Amino acid sequence: MATPSAAPRVGSRRQRSAPVSESRYDRRLSEILVHATEVFCKKGYEGASMRDLSRESGMSLAGLYYYFESKERLLYLIQKHTFSTIVQRLKSRLENVSDAEQRVRIFILNHLEYFLANQAAMKVLSHEDEALKNGFGAEVAAIKREYYRICVGLLDHLKRDRRLQFSTRIAVLSLFGMMNWIYTWHNPRVDADAAAIGGEMGDIFLRGVLGADTK
Amino acid sequence: MATPSAAPRVGSRRQRSAPVSESRYDRRLSEILVHATEVFCKKGYEGASMRDLSRESGMSLAGLYYYFESKERLLYLIQKHTFSTIVQRLKSRLENVSDAEQRVRIFILNHLEYFLANQAAMKVLSHEDEALKNGFGAEVAAIKREYYRICVGLLDHLKRDRRLQFSTRIAVLSLFGMMNWIYTWHNPRVDADAAAIGGEMGDIFLRGVLGADTK
DNA sequence: ACTTAATTCGAACGAGCGTTCGAATTAGCC
């Protein structure tokens, strides 16, 4: 989960960008991140205390600070990793597909699959959107903007191809709304899997925008 | 904003259900609720302190407790009032319309109009969904369920009328997602008004579900 | 086995939290 590798004290940044093998430090940090994600998901960022995180991850309160310098940076690490991963997977999946409609369907499927497979992390990402201040927030916001721009690109492509007319902005944000809202209602014991839900949402959304012919 | 009227100490509930004229107490409580909504919207329920609320509303910290017995009850009052109002407005607007598609459009318009006219309150309602514990939470959840059931009813009506086939649950929750997500992106200086956005969303959503003919 | 560096922890810090209480102030009524 954690990219850096093999340096001791917090604050001093790691340098090797290609970690040959995951160090002990990295593995432990990843574990903590997983537990922290669960706690942030359950109690919210503000509502979760460092003592909660300590209890959940089985490490002493002070021990946590060996791995990151503040609670805020912890949230940053979770958000950055989650978002980077979903963008990277999307890009790789889009590589071999050129049909405009198929590309939108892949976007939806990728988003929902990752969302449901990593519900806690994605809830933290969606729900704690404004929790990070200044520098931390800006970096995550940049990834988010890139992700948003990709979706805009896909829909503009579709619009051009089929000569459609609709507001790309509203369409993209509506689609994100449909998908992201899932964290408030999805129940794995009741609801279908990502492929099925993605299919239904894709049907509704795509019929919706494809029906918007040029007058 | 506050329904009760004309009793002094917190805890003792008010009785007159038809307040002839808004008492001083009610007016002051409403003011506090408005300011508190703003603060909860800006900093989140957990992130906002009673001292923040005191500063914003211009009343001393202790003075606030003359009007409600806890921070949690304050959130409850805000959520309950907001939700009740939107449901009540919806019902009155639906009274004179019988066409199934028109009724869905009214639902969307009502939701977005109220959302954009009371952005702070609706963000608190959407974002602080799980903040209330036990009793308080249950009562708000009941209103929410009623609102949800109304929307299910509208879509089932549409399905029956036009002999469509789609999952009502997914459709309803997708629609709520599209609409509620607006609190994360709407910018009054850039984006259109509720009628225009509601039109676009209604087009996408309705073409989406209306296209789902029985095979 | 010994040394050095990496990791973990108990205990404490000051600050801020939600809430309470009794006294002070104000408004409404004769």
Place this chain on the structure above:
DNA sequence: GGCTAATTCGAACGCTCGTTCGAATTAAGT
């Protein structure tokens, strides 16, 4: 103007918060 009840407030309560520090423990290299 004086009385009563409604309203407001300063000061403090006990508690939890995020963070720090120095010492104790563990792992790694020789």
